[in-house]
Amino acid sequence: MIEITLVGNVGSLRLGRAGEMPVLNISIASSRRLGEREFTDWVAAKIWGDRALKLQQHITKGVKLLLRGRPEAKAFQRKDGTVVGELVLHVSSLEFLSAKAKEVSAAQLSLDNPVKQQRKKAKT
16 A cells, blocks of 8 residues: 655645545645745645544644545546646544644544444444
């Protein structure tokens, strides 16, 4: 399995659903310098299942996060017809790096695999 680590600031977030599964969609901005120029890279991050519902109230615009997860490359077509690529990170773990957000207790941020939890619930 390929896993990447990403550190950046939350640009926006939106709670949605993929079928029955809740998903928290977050845009993460990470800046880098090349000589005198500064560039901002954007990555879409997805948090799935019950943890999406738990984390939604704690993740706000501007909060700095450290995220780890499985990357996925996607392509989509814009309204003007151009096709662009996007990097999506399916989050397996996260850490709050902003002082205010660190107050959230670890118990509230249980990041067990939501897919396995969903399958267990369906079997019972």
